[in-house]
Amino acid sequence: MARGAIHVLPQVVPEGCEWVDDAVLGAKSVVDEEFIKYFCQHHRYRVGSVEGKKYRVIAPGPEDRACYVDPEGESCIFLYEPIFTKVGIRVSFSEFEIGVLNECEIAPSQIHPNSWGFIRAYEIVCHEFGFPTSLGVFFYLFKLTKPFSKDKQQWLSLRAHQGRKVFEMNEESVRDFKNLYLKIVSQPGSSPFWVNDKGEYRFPLSWNEDWINPRVERNELGESELLFLDVLSECWGRKDHHLPTRLLLTQSSAYIQKEILGVMSGKSNAYDRFKAHLLSKSKRSAAAGGSNSGVSNATLSPSTLSAQEVDNSNRDVSQTRKRKTFEPKYDPINSKEFDHVGFAQEYLVGGNNKIPMDGENFMKNLEFVTRSSIKAAAICQAAQNKLKGCVVVPEGEVEVLRSRVRALETEKKVIEGEKFDLSSKVTNLEARIALEAQEVDASKVLVKRLEKEKADGEEKYRRLYAEFKMKIENQKRLETELQAAQDLCDKFSDDALMLAEEVAQNLKEQVQVLLPEFDVKQIGPDFKVVDGVIVRPESVADEQVHPEKPVGEGSEQVPASEGSPVARPAMSDPPPTPPCPEI
Template identity: 30%
Template sequence: MSRKNIVEMSTKIPPGMTDWLDSIVLGCVTVADREYCENFKRYHRIFGNREDEGDYELVAPDSEKRVSFPPLNQAERPFFYAYDCFFTKLGITIPFTEFETEILWNCNLAPTQLHPNSWAFMKIFQLLCQELGVRPSLCLFLYLFVLTKVGTAKKKASWISFRATQGRKVFSIFNDSFHDFKNFYFKVRAVDEVHPFFLDKNKEPTFPLWWQENPVVLKYSLESLDKVERAFVGVLEEHWGEPPHLDTKKFLGDPTLLRSELEMASGSDSMKVLRKTKKTVAAQNLQRKTSGEGSSQVPPKKLGSGPQGPRKNIPTPQVRVAPTDPPLASSGAASSPSSAGPSPKRQRTSGAYDLNDKNFDGVAFAEEHIAPYGYVPTDDVSIRKHLDFISSTSVRMANLSAALSRKFKKSPVNTTSASLENAKTKLERAEGLRLELEAKNIGLELSLEKEKARATEAEAVANLARENYIQTYGELLRVKKKLQSSYYDYAELQEHIANGMTALYENLKAQVRVLAPHADLSLFSMNNIVEDGKIVPAPNEDETSAPNPKAKTSGAPSAETTRPEADPDVEILNGPDGVVGTVPISVIPTVPQDAAMGAKLDPL
């Protein structure tokens, strides 16, 4: 069956509804018929327990009836409309919980007037309260959420939603595009001779059965909450106050995931504060019970003359002191809004129980000494979960007991004692080793500190040596540069001296040619020396032997000392045997005048 919206305007709209209600709401026609309702009841979980299945029926409305219409026939049995997504997607069951009834009554809303996403907020809120052992309350929910703006003169009213109060967003929205529910609604009413849960003992509705023109917007501050509720808010803010927020759709689909999430967060500071606060408040309530003062929290009362008529009194937030003890009656069955419930039974004083007494009252003992320390929901769905938990836990405990019994039978008592003594000895030995290791650790820490000091000192010395090395290396570079400059100057000086000597030598040869034009100057060389009055080649350095210091020096002059000084009256001549001699100039033949005139003399 297609789930698209079917809009058809009816001609039998109750008077005045078109003035404040949007035409889309007035035009949504249901697709539910008799067969649809029968199959829906057969194949979907609608009721909290099976005993209620026969007390209520799902009825397809007439084709001209709309989800917002009140009953046109006053003789018709009381009913209210419900969307099928309440049961298929959100896990809501009939009868509504006390909390759900309280929200609808105080906000003056019919069940279908509230958007399914808001029902999802209510459901996940109750689930979280149940897992944390906190009683879901109107003021706690309306501290976290606030109703959106209802219809105005410019924009008529349609489905109303709860949104997170500014700065207090904790839960993510169930479905961002929840639009396929508007044509899938039906009536829920009790069968004959059954008192419906949505009527009190005076047969007055416990919540509005059809759409109301004036929903009530309530706001509560943190000061309106009691100690346990403030600690509960602390848990929400610590774990989901910042994105990512608590995943409403995920945890409604599988509540065990929420339980696992809370178990992982059980060690947080806010969780510890919540547990401590619950114990403190429970002890205070127990003390008040014992002294006969009763509980300090007043149960909420509904105000006004009824959801159908105008509300003359609007409930206002009030500061409450401490939470009451968990209600003894089931929260699944709605009680009268004006009744405060039965007075708590006076418990016996502590110490009046004997565990060895065969008539020991375990229930009374649990109510007095255990129940005050935690709230246990007792609606029909929770009771079923509790029974399943008890059954599975009992089976596991039986298996564990059998395993321990088998193990104990195999281990005699004296063996167990010996094992304990052995374990004690090992523990003492381990303690001694621990102390020894601690002493060694202290010694190693001292050695490490010394090594660190040495390393620091060595690092300082290394830095100083590095600085000295850099300075010395710089000096060496400067000296090297100077040496290279001196080397270049020395080479240039050598070249200059060699060039000067060569020029001097050539000048001397030119002068000799002038003085002795016919002289053989082939032996005139700087590589020759005069030895024993003769010109001979100079010996190589490796051929000359080192002089013997013991040899007697002759009085003959050396070649250098015997070289005749220049005499202006003689001319140097080469003999036929290669010996250069000197002859007087007067005996040398004269050169002809024309030859002398043609000769070009080298300047001196």
Template identity: 25%
Template sequence: MARTVSRASVNPAAYDQYAWVVSDIRDSPNQMGEEELTEFRQAGYLCGGTDEEANYDAFVPAAHERLYEINFQPRQVADWIWFYKAMFTQVGVRIPFSAFQMALLNRISVSPSQLHPNSWASIRCFEMVCEYLDLPVSVDVFLFFFTLTNPTKEGKHRKGFMSFRAAQGRKIFGLFEDSYHGFKDKYFKVRPAKDRHPFWLSLEGVRLIPTYWSFGAGANSFIKVVYKNMSAVDQQIAEVLNAVFGKNTVNPHLLMGDRESGRNYILDMSASVTGLPDLFQTFLGGGDEEEDNEQPAAETSTAPPEDKTTSGPEGAVGGSGISTQTAQVEVDKAVHSSPPREVVGQGGSTSAPDDDVEVVIPTPKRKRKESSSPEGVLTVMERNFDASNFIDTQLIPGTEEYFHESSLAGQARWMYRTLLRGAVIARKAEFELSGMESLRRRLEASGKANNELKGEVETLRQQLTQSSEKLDAAEKKATTAEQKTIAAEQKLTAAEKKQKESDATIERLVEREMALEGQVGAAQKRVAEVEEEKRAVEVELSTWKAKYKDVVKQGRGAILATEEALKAQVKIIAPEFDTSAIGVRKVIHDGKVVDASMK
């Protein structure tokens, strides 16, 4: 057994890189200890106790690590893949995954640990049902019946566990658990053992499935599958599953318990719908050796005709589904042919025998069963299955060589699936035919009612004519009203246009008014300054006037004094001279001394 390592150490992120994860998962630290993980490995839950156990090591995460955390340092820390305990212990998942599981996870872009346990139960049920009914396991058929959802209450910007819910009107499985609790806090890491290659990587190192949680989980435009876009084989598989389990859904607990009980449970449900309880045993039950050599459909993958059967992630992963590789069923030791290859959509298994090897198709001996027919007549289902004679008598002319070159097991499988689909159709037809008489009576009653309705129809036709006339008048009124409405709308548009122009004009005037108010304010300020300057000038002028009066007065005094001095001098010189003619206010005019005019 591979070793169980203590605790992995990864430093917590420096910032919140997981804001998109819902709060209840962020608040769920791991409660699974080293002792519990060791018991888990010893019980063989991881790989089913097979030799694969030695290929993988399991780790208990560090205390700060959570189920959704991603390895952002792959060069320093070895990559791992997350798993939670419940998907192995309660649902029965094992690694390495089947080719169908790998293809489905790749298609929906969801890591195994981000898928809810109920969804893993749906995947397991689908694989087991297809195996027990010997139907190819197809991703397209599964996604036709199921829709991937993100059932969180914290909005579309948060992601939690992704879930598959039944598509509307196409529910074939019940819930594994109505309310699932106690699985979120027990999880662990898995890495490949030294020098071992993990199933989730290709040989080139490319991831075949997501190994870490992602906000983009389920964001794939190819997840939604509609019936008309499915292949013909997938459509037939979907019809069979819907007919068998559409009205009576599968109970996962009854199916996923004991393998033999689960197989009988599915076959009984199929028989209750098709009416063919021994269909599988009649056409495929060749004995214990044949059943032991048959490989389950859910655990195989598609391979080219020249390749050997392979399993695991290296099997083909297609966009439209996974077809199963049916193991060679040795009906008789005398059958010499190459291993058959089942091809989805080709009507069964075909083989390519070597050119130099003779193909011998024997008639297997089978015990005749008692007839269930009331007349004692054996039906095709109840006869001994003489494959070679049946094929020779029922073949379309010209196709013998193709069937003679095919293995008996492949032909038996093709006929089994064809009759299973035919039985479903016939079962539906029985119900329809049983109601024909009732339909005939209803048709007669409908004929009578039809005659009575003819008169009502004529009356209604007349009323319809009157209503048409009233409708025409109403349409005319409506047209007139519409024209008036258009005219009113045009006027309203013109008024709105004028209103906009008026608003623009008012806006410009307001701006101009504000500018003028600014200019007036500046002018008023300038006037105040001028008034102040005027008052200063007036004060200065008054001062100058006072000085001027003093100067004038002093000048007049000086003139008069000069005049008196002059007169005194004249008196001395010429005492008899009349000095009255001498004065500062005297002027000579026309040779005479006269007084100057005073202005």
């Protein structure tokens, strides 16, 4: 993913797009209304029918992706901004561009912007040659490929077939384009160019997993296509010399004609054969159309033709831009339509510098020569009057000035190309600024949210700290109350113990009074009745360990350890308790 790109997967992957790579699905458009306003202000001529408002450029929605068009929604296409600003593609597409998409069965956004440069450069070359844009020649030179080592599909690219490279790679390839796509929709009531007369789509609007890679062999091309292909192969099919794609996209037609195509005349046998073929077809076409005007000065208009149509089309004429041949007009000498200079070139200084001597035209032609001479003298006199006071420049200096003008024109074209490049860079920088502005806005929103969370946290901390202090105070109060209760409980325990001892002592004294012979020492909390005998718990344990030693009357047990309570003597047959006397 390019630096600065935004990667946000849609909440719901569109149906049928599971095969599309996450780099495409995650490329959310950063185009907003401000970006659209700038684009329409500086590049509105790239979108056709601007005056008629046939199409609208709008910002994609948050869930829109360049690979998918909702079939139940508004009819639209997605296009990347660089194919307008760097490649020169326009809406509506040309018939050739539509033909490429239709043959490959792909959507416009499915082709990498760099490959759109090859499509446009090929169109420009065909136009400058005066040759119809042939899909056969194009797919003979190029093939459609997807990125290597990709399980899921990304953008497709056009590459030259092995040994058929004619166009060089663009030196300034398009980068950072993934988030810069626009949404093109047609105005209500108008039919978009991607729909034919039958209401059918001329090419897919959404990405197609089962795209086609057309392949054309040489034996499938027509005569004109073969001659055109020979020109491309001979002139630019060499290893170290290919057509400069960047210059074709950025320079003017005059520059291309002079610097790129103009060097071939007389140097390339294939180019000379191609020109002769087109000129011959032009003459045959003109003769078939009933024209008696000689050589036609019409040029070919780029259109998409098949191999047979390229050879059999009656619209083929000479690709050379001939100057209009002078035809003498025998109008009155003072008529505005009379071409005096042409007449002189044709009959006085040209190859046909003999005046016809047939009796009917001799006097007429002689009169025209005389009158044209008088007219020429008048023109010269007027020119002399206008040139009085002007500085006369020697012929050598004129040539120097002309060379300087040509150099300045070349420099101007270079500056225009640099201006175009700078304009594209400015557009990209503005897009990056817009992207960074969005990131800054998102950061500001995040900072505000964090500040609010901080304030809420501080308020919660103060509240919890107050509750904590209150709980500490409650804990201290409860500890104080607990200590007081513990002291009261201890005091109550001591008082209860003393009271219990006093009660026990009182009971013993009462028993002693009632039963003087009874040993009151056998009464206590440590004594228990076992088998009708009052014994201590230690005595019970000893009996279990040493059953052969019963506890006899008057005997005492030795405690097992220091601090153990001493067992009281127990009688084997205690005397019966006398009945309590009545009081």
